[in-house]
Amino acid sequence: MDNRAFKDQIYEQFGRLGKSLASPKRLEMLDVLCQGPRTVESLAVATSQTLANASQHLKVLRTARLVEAEKQGLHVTYRLAGTEVCDFFLAFRHLAESRLAEIERITRLFLDGKNVLEAVDQATLLKRVRSGEALVLDVRPEQEYRNGHIPGALSVPLAELEQRLAELPRDRQVVAYCRGPYCVMAVEAVEILRRHGHKAARLEIGVPDWRALGLPLESQP
Amino acid sequence: MDNRAFKDQIYEQFGRLGKSLASPKRLEMLDVLCQGPRTVESLAVATSQTLANASQHLKVLRTARLVEAEKQGLHVTYRLAGTEVCDFFLAFRHLAESRLAEIERITRLFLDGKNVLEAVDQATLLKRVRSGEALVLDVRPEQEYRNGHIPGALSVPLAELEQRLAELPRDRQVVAYCRGPYCVMAVEAVEILRRHGHKAARLEIGVPDWRALGLPLESQP
DNA sequence: CAAGTAATCAATCATTAGTTTAAATACTTG
DNA sequence: CAAGTATTTAAACTAATGATTGATTACTTG
Numbered sequence: 001m002d003n004r005a006f007k008d009q010i011y012e013q014f015g016r017l018g019k020s021l022a023s024p025k026r027l028e029m030l031d032v033l034c035q036g037p038r039t040v041e042s043l044a045v046a047t048s049q050t051l052a053n054a055s056q057h058l059k060v061l062r063t064a065r066l067v068e069a070e071k072q073g074l075h076v077t078y079r080l081a082g083t084e085v086c087d088f089f090l091a092f093r094h095l096a097e098s099r100l101a102e103i104e105r106i107t108r109l110f111l112d113g114k115n116v117l118e119a120v121d122q123a124t125l126l127k128r129v130r131s132g133e134a135l136v137l138d139v140r141p142e143q144e145y146r147n148g149h150i151p152g153a154l155s156v157p158l159a160e161l162e163q164r165l166a167e168l169p170r171d172r173q174v175v176a177y178c179r180g181p182y183c184v185m186a187v188e189a190v191e192i193l194r195r196h197g198h199k200a201a202r203l204e205i206g207v208p209d210w211r212a213l214g215l216p217l218e219s220q221p
Numbered sequence: 222m223d224n225r226a227f228k229d230q231i232y233e234q235f236g237r238l239g240k241s242l243a244s245p246k247r248l249e250m251l252d253v254l255c256q257g258p259r260t261v262e263s264l265a266v267a268t269s270q271t272l273a274n275a276s277q278h279l280k281v282l283r284t285a286r287l288v289e290a291e292k293q294g295l296h297v298t299y300r301l302a303g304t305e306v307c308d309f310f311l312a313f314r315h316l317a318e319s320r321l322a323e324i325e326r327i328t329r330l331f332l333d334g335k336n337v338l339e340a341v342d343q344a345t346l347l348k349r350v351r352s353g354e355a356l357v358l359d360v361r362p363e364q365e366y367r368n369g370h371i372p373g374a375l376s377v378p379l380a381e382l383e384q385r386l387a388e389l390p391r392d393r394q395v396v397a398y399c400r401g402p403y404c405v406m407a408v409e410a411v412e413i414l415r416r417h418g419h420k421a422a423r424l425e426i427g428v429p430d431w432r433a434l435g436l437p438l439e440s441q442p
Numbered sequence: 443c444a445a446g447t448a449a450t451c452a453a454t455c456a457t458t459a460g461t462t463t464a465a466a467t468a469c470t471t472g
Numbered sequence: 473c474a475a476g477t478a479t480t481t482a483a484a485c486t487a488a489t490g491a492t493t494g495a496t497t498a499c500t501t502g
Contacts, residue, residue: 006403
């Protein structure tokens, strides 16, 4: 094997990894999988695509060894192949945010149409929670909450929020969070809360970012 | 803009970054650019492709804001758009190495055909240099050496090595390094040195990895 | 074991990406 | 300003990718 052949083979392997990151839908699926394992169907729904399509994309991710599949009865559960994959995804997202100004533009455009105001950062959140000024609200599906959440957070999935408003205080600020900066559940939660006269704000980051910051998480079996 | 439209636009942007990492040649170019700025032609030669091709790939990388171009007279010099890009590339490479067993297989297969033996790691290198057991040899082109090198390293570009063997000690081990684990210059240097009766070993990592480990570098204007 | 469900596979089509070659552009220098 | 060099662009072709649809497989449960 000569030098060129060696390099070509090596970079072709790197290219395999790169190619698996070259599709918006696959990246979205990785983002969702950072919250924990999911079945094919639930991934397909979460990312608005057909089952067959989701399955094909998962096959690509599996070939690149980014995800692993486990068959449990009728369902196949996919999970990230390791915590490095989630860390890498966050690094990837971070690089994209730092290089592509369009991302900020699109986000701003989207938020401008919402009654959300600016987000709270994790330092402010921690301070307000400690002083009792704020309550943390996890609006993701309950399964994801059980898989790991911000300590002390209350779980009220977005779908149930409107019915369960009575459980939430009106004298304290409610800080909602969800999967991450591009998951819109917290944005919707804040809109609902504000509409009903609650003081509400949004935490921009999600659980994977929280973990990557080295902050502690709570989880329930 | 509804939620789906927002997500689609956001992940499409992430996809732009992913797509730019989806070609082996582009990844190789990024690897080379981690050593410092280069002209189009020199990149084309380093990665064994035509000028037109190199230019097109650079255009893709520039669109993704991973590299920047500066025209100096007749030449266009490309450089990474920031140190985050080099850090990210190393993280990318690291993930690929950890997930894709093929990479190790190909590397082993390649090295088996060479008279190189195992590599020295940076801790061993530092120890041997301090104790005077070893001399560090930078076999990259001189420009890259000037741009930043391991402290105390001697610069002897691979192309000149055979003529300059007299400058190297025979009583101490010579540890050669180059651009990184998939740059073969250090491997070739060790072969030449061994063939001429020198004690020689290879440092597996390159300057970008050395920097990422937080170890100091020396550079010359 | 038949019916039903979750997931994968296979075939097709439209789109996109990469390579090659040739031509065009931008700049320097005699 | 003509000649030469570095780079980019354009056109043509081939290969690869992603979405869609329908068929198939693997498993559970009545």
